[in-house]
Amino acid sequence: MFTGIVEELGEVVSITPAGTTGESLLMTVRGPLVSSDVAHGDSIAVNGVCLTVVEQGEDIFTADVMKESLDRSSLGDLAPGSPVNLERAARVDGRLGGHIVQGHVDGTAALLSRTPGDNWDVLRFGLDPALSPYVVEKGSVTVDGTSLTVSAVSAPGADEEFFEVSLIPETLRATTLGDLAIGATVNIEVDVIAKYVERITAVASTGPRV
16 A cells, blocks of 8 residues: 655666566666665555565665556556656555555556646646546546646546646656656556445445345
8 A cells, every 4th residue: 555655766777578478577676765674575666556576685676567567557668767756655654645545557648738837837647538437626646656636627528538737846856747748658546435436336226246
């Protein structure tokens, strides 16, 4: 479990195929802060994807990336030298600074536009219609592992579905979103509470299976 508060901007060191089919990867990432107390089996969110540490060294860790993660996220687009947002799993005795983030990416989105403000940037992302019901104005969304508040969302049935987030200087400085280019792909995780509400409502309307 994570909170979407990025702890560190890391860097991909290497990516190598794993297994016999080449459908999974071993990714080594440099992140001195998150690697400082990491242990084998620990979870670290890399651009919002929960990965399990299989090796660790000075300032680096290596994690398996399975086919499901590659299919669902943008991790397959990374290369040595790519910057990544890093967050260690949340401690149960800590503050929930962002919102409940599982590190289970629901899909990807492309950056459509970037509008500078007086002291912030407004980023507009395309929205997969399948994820649209879970994204609401003033609700929470995770973009590349960063917990953000939705500042605007397209109207239901719009020709182009999108959502916007407004980023303060700290977020622009401390995450990959500060340098994100138009057209870049990001990982999206919607609020898990919305998915549970939908499931419970669906079961309640049809009745439990017996």
